[in-house]
Amino acid sequence: MKFVQTNRAPSAIGPYSQAVVANGMVYTSGQIALTPEGVMLENDVVVQTKQVLKNLSAVLEEAGSSLGDVLKTTIFLADMNDFAAVNEIYAEAFGSHKPVRSTVAVKTLPKNALVEIDAVALVK
Secondary structure: OEEEOOOOOOOOOOOOOOEEEEOOEEEEOOEOOEOOOOOEOOOOHHHHHHHHHHHHHHHHHHOOOOHHHEEEEEEEEOOHHHHHHHHHHHHHHHOOOOOEEEEEEOOOOHHHOOEEEEEEEEOO
């Protein structure tokens, strides 16, 4: 087992790792719209989703993977009314690659984020 840490994504805000690699797979922690410096982005779901996917991509790359190797994601939304906007940004990021996915609405997210995404992916 290998724990993953990159300075191209925000540090964990609790007692957990950005990701763990085991048996040819990478399991990421949920990413929110913090910059690598730890600054929370504005209260706009489009801006936040782009940052979340940028963070997720950086963690995957550090683990030897990429968005194109993702098998499954889970999206957590503070407001299900944001589904269409998040879905559009998500589709742009993943292109023709379409991993399986779950999307759930939650009462609140860390740092009052609007969206959080985690992933399970193959390691190259």
